[in-house]
Amino acid sequence: MRNIAVIGAGMAGCALARRLVDAGLSVHVFDKGRAAGGRMATRVDGRRRFDHGAQFMSIRGNRLAAMLVDWQRAGGVAPWPQATRSSGEGGVRWVGVPGMNALAPRLLWGAEVSNGTTVSAIGADRLGWWLACGSGRLPDCFDAVLVTIPAPQAAGLFANCAGVDATHFAETVRRIRYAPCWTLMLSFDVRLDAADCLRFEPGGVLNWAARDSCKPQRDAASECWVVHADPQWSAAHLELSPGQIVSLLFEAFAAALGVTAAPVHQAAHRWRHARVVEPLGQDCLWDGVNRIGYASDGCLGERIEDAFDSANALADRVLQTGAGDG
Ligand SMILES: Cc1cc2nc3c(=O)[nH]c(=O)nc-3n(C[C@H](O)[C@H](O)[C@H](O)COP(=O)(O)OP(=O)(O)OC[C@H]3O[C@@H](n4cnc5c(N)ncnc54)[C@H](O)[C@@H]3O)c2cc1C
Structure with missing residues (x-):
């Protein structure tokens, strides 16, 4: 398995791309937005900056804590003292600098990224996975397709997937x-x-x-x-x-x-x-035979860290499958 399509460039899609690029895979990320980041969004108007989606990131698990050390060293995140709670788990509130969307391009280094591309259909044939947007089928074929968009939109892609029966994925994500x-x-x-x-x-x-x-x-x-x-x-x-x-x-x-x-x-x-x-309570979905997967915050919870953890769980599954490929 060499060539992976990731649909969605929020935290889940970006974290997934980072892991797979680091493992030597070729990753192409598609997002309908003008910029990557998804709900980690920043609107800029001259000198004004508004994080109009997620306001901050709190950290409870070791995996995100380990990444944070690198991001902080590279100047991509900083603590937000005014929002930080003096006690309790995840007390320090971290923000992207100069905006919440700043982390996304860092995570996407080494991946090919197509913004402004709304994926409207997916399917598989003898050449592999293909994607389509409003203007028709995209030219590339992929060994795996990983969907990281909010569940209602993902359910539509899974339900109408051509060549592979992904209706069980559609039914599962509809629970989110x-x-x-x-x-x-x-x-x-x-x-x-x-x-x-x-x-x-x-x-x-x-x-x-x-x-x-x-x-x-x-x-x-x-x-x-x-x-x-x-x-x-x-x-x-x-x-x-x-x-x-x-x-x-x-x-x-x-x-x-x-x-x-x-x-x-x-x-x-x-x-x-x-x-x-209402999250799924399952860290991700992965069908290793057909090579289709799903990750997002909705698998595990409601926070950025949930999206990050779900993406890493899916990356683990993809890499375990790929290791048997030779
Ligand atoms: C107002 C608000 C406040 C929040 N506050 C916090 C907070 O303080 N702390 C916290 O931890 N979390 C907060 N969250 C939640 C946090 O933003 C999310 O948990 C996290 O960003 C989700 O990441 P994701 O990658 O799963 O999904 P998303 O960020 O939604 O990424 C999905 C991406 O898929 C793209 N997409 C969708 N459909 C298609 C398609 N058909 N084709 C191509 N691309 C597509 C979208 O453009 C988007 O970029 C907040 C969210 C909101 C909206």
Whole structure:
């Protein structure tokens, strides 16, 4: 096994690519986004930077802790002291610098990457695995295809897979459930009189708000805030327009913090599949006969580390299978 297709370039796809490239395999990563990172996303607007997906990474296991040493040495991550809890497991909160999406390109070194490519179908024939996007079949063939996209989209690929029956994968990943999240990005030309990180009681409009501009290597003067709506509120307002969401969330934010200043920048982003609420409880899926696999946060939990661990579990399976290939 030499030539691997990875679909999705979030933490799971990137971590998988890193392991397989390091093992000497040829890896091609496809992602529909303009940049790699997935839900570890950063939106840049001039000097303003908003991590509008994952806010930070906490670490509980040895595997991610070991990687973190390298990433920190290379300047890819730094602790976020303002969000760090003084005690408990995973107390230190780590952020990508200068943005949460900074880790993805580091992990992808050595892999071929096609951004802006939405994979709409997969299949296998006598030449191996092929992928298709809107404009038709892609030219390359692969020895294995590894899917790392959120479960509802993955289920569609598995259910319609040509040449190999992957319906059992489709049925399995459909068990993973997500909660949505509307995110508000705000910037002010004055400093708000508020703590850097705020968590709100469940059941209201807001879930979390943080001064992103106090993260390491950000422009502290840009007074950037990221506000996450409550999951239930997000679900109830999922189909509103971004403009409507900006008004509603800003009103709630201003009332909660006593803000009277008007923002100089505001935007909303909808995450339909933001946080996993029902994971699979299985570290990954791998069919070593047909060479098709699945990894994502949803296999194990709701955090970046879960995506990382799932990817590494799948990489272990792929490499064990490949070792018998000669
Ligand atoms: C608002 C929010 C806040 C969060 N906060 C935290 C936090 O503080 N700490 C924490 O640990 N975790 C947090 N998370 C969760 C964390 O972001 C995820 O657990 C993790 O990033 C998931 O990684 P993944 O690789 O499994 O999936 P993703 O990051 O979703 O990656 C999947 C990739 O697949 C691509 N894709 C999808 N469909 C296709 C297709 N058909 N073809 C090609 N590409 C496709 C997408 O563009 C995406 O890049 C948060 C998430 C959100 C949304």
